[in-house]
Amino acid sequence: xxxxxxxxxxxxxxxxxxxxxxxxxxxxxxxxxxxxxxxxxxxxxxxxxxxxxxxxxxxxxxxxxxxxxxxxxxxxxxxxxxxxxxxxxxxxxxxxxxxxxxxxxxxxxxxxxxxxxxxxxxxxxxxxxxxxxxxxxxxxxxxxxxxxxxxxxxxxxxxxxxxxxxxxxxxxxxxxxxxxxxxxxxxxxxxxxxxxxxxxxxxxxxxxxxxxxxxxxxxxxxxxxxxxxxxxxxxxxxxxxxxxxxxxxxxxxxxxxxxxxxxxxxxxxxxxxxxxxxxxxxxxxxxxxxxxx
Amino acid sequence: xxxxxxxxxxxxxxxxxxxxxxxxxxxxxxxxxxxxxxxxxxxxxxxxxxxxxxxxxxxxxxxxxxxxxxxxxxxxxxxxxxxxxxxxxxxxxxxxxxxxxxxxxxxxxxxxxxxxxxxxxxxxxxxxxxxxxxxxxxxxxxxxxxxxxxxxxxxxxxxxxxxxxxxxxxxxxxxxxxxxxxxxxxxxxxxxxxxxxxxxxxxxxxxxxxxxxxxxxxxxxxxxxxxxxxxxxxxxxxxxxxxxxxxxxxxxxxxxxxxxxxxxxxxxxxxxxxxxxxxxxxxxxxxxxxxxxxxxxxxxxxxxxxxxxxxxxxxxxxxxxxxxxxxxxxxxxxxxxxxxxxxxxxxxxxxxxxxxxxxxxxxxxxxxxxxxxxxxxxxxxxxxxxxxxxxxxxxxxxxxxxxxxxxxxxxxxxxxxxxxxxxxxxxxxxxxxxxxxxxxxxxxxxxx
Numbered sequence: 001x002x003x004x005x006x007x008x009x010x011x012x013x014x015x016x017x018x019x020x021x022x023x024x025x026x027x028x029x030x031x032x033x034x035x036x037x038x039x040x041x042x043x044x045x046x047x048x049x050x051x052x053x054x055x056x057x058x059x060x061x062x063x064x065x066x067x068x069x070x071x072x073x074x075x076x077x078x079x080x081x082x083x084x085x086x087x088x089x090x091x092x093x094x095x096x097x098x099x100x101x102x103x104x105x106x107x108x109x110x111x112x113x114x115x116x117x118x119x120x121x122x123x124x125x126x127x128x129x130x131x132x133x134x135x136x137x138x139x140x141x142x143x144x145x146x147x148x149x150x151x152x153x154x155x156x157x158x159x160x161x162x163x164x165x166x167x168x169x170x171x172x173x174x175x176x177x178x179x180x181x182x183x184x185x186x187x188x189x190x191x192x193x194x195x196x197x198x199x200x201x202x203x204x205x206x207x208x209x210x211x212x213x214x215x216x217x218x219x220x221x222x223x224x225x226x227x228x229x230x231x232x233x234x235x236x237x238x239x240x241x242x243x244x245x246x247x248x249x250x251x252x253x254x255x256x257x258x259x260x261x262x263x264x265x266x267x268x269x270x271x272x273x274x275x276x277x278x279x280x281x282x283x284x285x286x287x288x289x290x291x292x293x
Numbered sequence: 294x295x296x297x298x299x300x301x302x303x304x305x306x307x308x309x310x311x312x313x314x315x316x317x318x319x320x321x322x323x324x325x326x327x328x329x330x331x332x333x334x335x336x337x338x339x340x341x342x343x344x345x346x347x348x349x350x351x352x353x354x355x356x357x358x359x360x361x362x363x364x365x366x367x368x369x370x371x372x373x374x375x376x377x378x379x380x381x382x383x384x385x386x387x388x389x390x391x392x393x394x395x396x397x398x399x400x401x402x403x404x405x406x407x408x409x410x411x412x413x414x415x416x417x418x419x420x421x422x423x424x425x426x427x428x429x430x431x432x433x434x435x436x437x438x439x440x441x442x443x444x445x446x447x448x449x450x451x452x453x454x455x456x457x458x459x460x461x462x463x464x465x466x467x468x469x470x471x472x473x474x475x476x477x478x479x480x481x482x483x484x485x486x487x488x489x490x491x492x493x494x495x496x497x498x499x500x501x502x503x504x505x506x507x508x509x510x511x512x513x514x515x516x517x518x519x520x521x522x523x524x525x526x527x528x529x530x531x532x533x534x535x536x537x538x539x540x541x542x543x544x545x546x547x548x549x550x551x552x553x554x555x556x557x558x559x560x561x562x563x564x565x566x567x568x569x570x571x572x573x574x575x576x577x578x579x580x581x582x583x584x585x586x587x588x589x590x591x592x593x594x595x596x597x598x599x600x601x602x603x604x605x606x607x608x609x610x611x612x613x614x615x616x617x618x619x620x621x622x623x624x625x626x627x628x629x630x631x632x633x634x635x636x637x638x639x640x641x642x643x644x645x646x647x648x649x650x651x652x653x654x655x656x657x658x659x660x661x662x663x664x665x666x667x668x669x670x671x672x673x674x675x676x677x678x679x680x681x682x683x684x685x686x687x688x689x690x691x692x693x694x695x696x697x698x699x700x701x702x703x704x705x706x707x708x709x710x711x712x713x714x715x716x717x718x719x720x721x722x723x724x725x726x727x728x729x730x731x732x733x734x735x736x737x738x739x740x741x
Contacts, residue, residue: 258428266428266437269511273441276504280448283497284482287455287490291483 038127039063041072043136045123047229052144052165054106055229059123061099063131071099075128079103082120082137083112090121108142117141117166118227140229143171147220147233149204156204156239160220162231163198170198171228177221180208186219210240294463294485303565303720304464310560311461311469311713318709325706332699335692336411344414346692353670353687357697358412360662364544365405365704366439366516367537367658371545372398373446374509375577376453377502386573389566389718393552395450396717397545400707402443404700411696431518438512445508449501451480455494456721459484473714513538520665526603527596527669536588543581544658547632547651550574552708554648556717565718568644575647578654579636586629603672610668617668620660628657 044060057079061072075095081088088111093101105111111119118139127133144165150157158178162171174194179186189208194200210216216239222231258266296304339346349356376394379387410416426433458481461467462474469477484490517537520528530536550571557566593611596604610616635641635650667687711717 255429262428266434270437270441273445273504273508276500277444277448280452280497280500283493287484287493288482290487290490290493291481291485 038130038132039065041125041127041131041134042069043077043123043125043134045121045136045138046224047121047138047140049140049143049145049229049231050104050233052142053108054104055108055121055140056102056104057121057123057138058100058102059093059095061095061101061125061134071095071097072125072131073097073099075125075131077101078122078124078126079105080122080124081105081111082122084114085112087122088112114139138229141227142166143228143231145171145176145220145222145231145233147218147235149218149235149237149239154206156206156237158200158202158204158218158220158235160194160200160202160233161198162194162200162222170194170196171222171225172196172198174198174222174225176200177223178202178204179219179221180216181219189218204239206239206241208240210242212242214238214240214242216240294459296460296463300460300721301464303718304460304716305466306564307560307716307718307720308467311467311716314713318713322706322709325702325709328702329699329706332696332702335695335699339411339692339696346690348687348689348693349412350684350687352673352685353667355412355666355670356687357663357689357693358408359666360659361697361700362405362408362412363516363537363662363666364659365401365408365700367513367541367662368545368548369398369401369405369442369446370509370513370538370541371543372396372401372549373442373449373505374542375546375549376449377505377509380498380502381506386570389562389570390549390553390574391453392715392717392719393556394549395446395453396708396711397548397552398446399443399450400704400711401548402439402446403707404704406439406443407703408696408700431515431522434515435519438515442508442512445501445505449498449505452494452498452501453719454715455481455484456486457715457719458482459486460721461715476714509541510538513541516541525669525674526601526672527607527665530592530595532588532592536592539581539585539588540658540661543578543585544655546574546578546581547655547658550578550648550651551655554644554651556712560712560717562718571644571647572642575632575636575642575650578632578647578651582629582632582636582654586625586633589625589629603674606672607668610671611664617664621664624657624661624664626657627653628661631657 041061041063044062046058046060048056048058050056059077059079061075061077062069063072064070073095074097076092077095078092079090081090090105091103093103095101105121108119111121113119118141120137120139122135122137124135125131125133142165144161144163146161148159148161150159160176160178162174162176163169164171171194173196176192176194177188178190178192179188181187187208189205190202192200192202204218208216215236217234217236218239219232219234221233222228224230335346347356347358372394376387376391376398379390410419413419422433422436426436428434458477461469461477462481484494514534514537517533521530521533523529553566553570553574557563593608597608611621612618632650632654635646671685671687673685
């Protein structure tokens with residue numbers, strides 16, 4: 001009885017030791033396989049309609065590394081026009097250090113629309129050694145945004161028109177943003193809605209500064225609309241104000257050296273005060289000398 | 294040196310103060326040291342993290358540090374000028390005020406410039422100010438004038454202390470330990486009250502008093518010119534020089550009144566610091582408040598009447614209740630009107646009321662310095678689009694407040710320790726070689 005119990009116990013101990021040993025044996029391999037696992041990537045795509053025939057595609061490829069999304073740099077992203085029967089590869093772009101890339105598609109008409117009249121553009125990353133592949137598409141209805149500059153009695157005006165080129169239907173009640181580029185970001189001049197005819201007329205201020213010359217690049221944008229994506233149209237007009245560089249009034253104190261009178265006053269005043277200090281120093285010396293004697 | 298009976302009597306009154314360190318005193322010093330350590334921790338953060346930990350940004354580049362700098366420096370000027378004038382005019386009731394006034398001068402003169410050092414970055418380049426000074430810059434004028442003033446203040450304090458040091462040295466009944474005995478002996482410079490020594494000391498005191506008055510006026514004006522020479526709304530004013538001189542003397546008078554009141558209460562010195570001292574200093578405060586009020590009215594009336602765009606913007610900030618309106622009201626009512634009211638009526642012309650008015654006047658004058666600096670800097674001359682709110686509006690951070698508390702605590706600690714090292718009232722008579730029959734007689738004896 002005791003002997004059989006002993007054997008069972010021994011077998012049990014041997015089995016546990018074996019299991020523990022196997023866990024240790026497998027663990028490094030398991031960890032190695034973890035390290036080799038590729039990281040999921042995440043694609044983002046934005047389509048900007050620049051004119052009736054051309055669109056700009058911005059892609060942004062990111063991956064979550066250490067709980068933070070970072071751009072996946074220096075990888076190829078395919079831009080594909082998705083058709084009902086056949087897809088058309090429009091080109092390949094390489095991501096920059098932030099994982100961003102863009103491509104201008106000049107002739108959009110070669111793409112196929114779906115039954116509802118939408119184009120579909122697909123950005124596809126096939127994957128690489130460290131990252132899994134990902135893709136994302138963007139659908140948009142073709143639309144046109146135009147900007148026209150008017151000058152009436154020294155008053156600057158902008159006329160914005162928007163419509164669908166296929167049906168000539170106006171883009172009514174859409175918010176249009178008027179902006180001009182500045183050093184770090186665009187300066188928004190106005191944000192207003194188009195009317196029922198897809199038109200918007202706004203007065204443009206005449207006190208916008210430009211760094212050089214008078215040319216001002218004015219951009220009208222419909223940003224991230226539901227059906228048309230982002231639409232953008234630009235125009236350059238000499239409506240900017242170039243600050244007249246006034247002749248700098250010379251100030252005496254801006255000379256490299258201080259004026260003589262200032263130097264004399266400074267030295268005179270400091271000399272007078274420090275002269276007194278010197279006299280008092282001598283007096284203190286005399287007090288001490290008298291005290292010792 | 295022979296100690297006369299009146300000096301002996303006075304010194305005996307201070308013996309317990311100089312010899313013993315009570316528990317309350319130790320707790321108070323410990324509290325001040327803690328405040329200073331708190332400030333030092335904030336300074337450590339400021340050095341490690343950079344000035345981003347303060348509220349100062351691109352537009353408002355000066356904040357609490359400069360407010361404190363002007364406040365302390367102004368206070369120190371006042372101590373010097375009041376003591377100098379009282380000494381030169383040989384005002385007979387000056388004695389109890391002189392020591393406290395000069396201690397306020399020296400301690401504030403040391404602490405004020407520290408705030409400038411806290412404000413500027415790259416302290417490692419500080420010596421460039423002396424190596425490559427640009428004489429056209431008011432900042433350079435300030436560096437030289439303030440450092441010269443500190444030496445002048447120290448000298449004046451020291452001269453006024455020599456005879457007392459000699460008295461402490463020769464007072465056999467004073468038991469203050471080896472270090473202080475040695476210090477008194479060294480600092481007394483062998484003074485034995487010989488006629489010639491007395492004469493030299495009196496001449497030195499008179500010389501220092503004589504030079505301190507114009508010096509304070511010039512140095513205080515130089516301080517104001519840091520602002521006045523700048524083409525900024527609220528600063529570019531021709532009366533800023535005298536305005537600052539007046540504000541400095543006015544604030545310092547308040548600080549001296551409060552200090553006198555505190556020391557009188559703490560050390561029970563009613564016998565020496567009498568109600569008369571408070572009343573006379575109160576009259577001085579009244580005169581200064583009136584003059585300061587006139588300058589303030591003239592300054593703001595001119596700005597308001599001109600209605601220049603940027604000046605108008607600063608004026609709007611100062612008068613708008615949504616911005617600095619209430620603080621502006623506080624600065625002017627408590628800073629100018631309250632002391633006038635207190636001194637105008639006989640019923641309030643009492644020691645307690647005068648000290649009360651002086652205390653709040655000093656606080657209002659601190660606020661006034663804030664109102665001179667911050668609203669102007671918040672009125673940016675160059676309009677910048679999309680600028681973040683915190684870049685235009687200043688709000689002091691805890692780091693700046695911690696350093697402010699540390700600075701105030703340093704001032705109080707200096708005064709506390711000074712009152713343990715020397716008697717807060719001069720125990721020996723100031724040497725006065727002119728119009729002093731005793732001195733003249735001794736001098737004649739010596740020459741004969």
